[in-house]
Amino acid sequence: MSERKVRGKTFSLLEEHIPIDLVDSMKHILENKKSDADTWKEKADAWERLAEKFAAQSGIERTWKTLRDKYDHLNKKTRSEFAAEKLERYRTGGGVASSTSVSAISEKIGAIIQTASTLDSFNNVYNNFLICSISTFDRR
Template identity: 45%
Template sequence: MDDKKRNRLPNFTSGDESLLITLVERYANKIENKRSDAVSWEEKRKAWEEIDLKFESQTGIRRGPKNLREKYENMKKRTRKNLADEKRELYKTGGGQFQHRPDKNTGRLATLMGQSATGLENYVDSDAIVTYEQEPEYLDESMQSCTVEHLDAASEAKEHDARADWSSWNPTLLRSKPNEKLATKREKKKETSDAHQIFWMEENQRAAERHTWAKKKNELELKEAEMKLEILRLDVQLKTNKIKNKIK
């Protein structure tokens, strides 16, 4: 009974976990490939077999590709939980200072996992108060003098508009001239539209003519077939009469 009992593998040490991450980093482009086709699965299978051989050569323990893969997935789950706990503590209401508990493997695993480790950032659904510091902008002397001149010119233009007599003006005179480029573009567009319309009108006309000629052709072919049939009928009748005359 004891001989048949399965030998239990020793637990992973922190060194074993670090070694596993190091080996996975060498095959990250295959193991973390998100594709699920047959080629990708085969590449992942071969990668885990090679990782198993290298893990055994350095630790002396043969754990098997399946065991190493399950351990790696459990480490990723633990990393997601740790990062989620840190984010929740960081944005928690109530004040106090957040105590970060660094894990040497968390950062490496998060890099391998990419965005799936932390998820998308949400900048609005949080109790944290984010402040942005920005230095005030100052204008130099040249910009200040330029600004003052612009304001004076604008004030003079406004006073001139107030004194102007607009009684003799009408909407037609106030209407601005159309932009030359825009007008040219509209003309070209209209010309293109007219050309398309003329083309399709001529194409419809040609299609109608083709239909008429095809109809006439069918009528001529039908008459020709009727004439051939009539000639054949007359030929048969002639031969029949000749045979009757010979018999008589």
């Protein structure tokens, strides 16, 4: 029979901030979109260095895979929070969003992955309605 996976210790709030700051210093490597063998090796080495720095700063040993999985989870959570905020803005017609808020961790990750600027379409010069109207007009 297969053995159950042992659950790791829960990250504290401080432990969530440390890897994000470390990722920010290595974002040119870790957020690289290339996927060849050299890039994967460079990313794995960067995650190992990040795990060493994390242990030095926090005093808690975490594997690089655990830190990467936590960062990936926070990254997904960030995208979800920004999408919920954008949806709420569209619901309110660009007014004040009523119930959604983006966490401080998500703000940091958003700055790293630069989704905050791409998800904020209200600052766009072009309006979705105008684009839809033009494309509809061209088909006639």
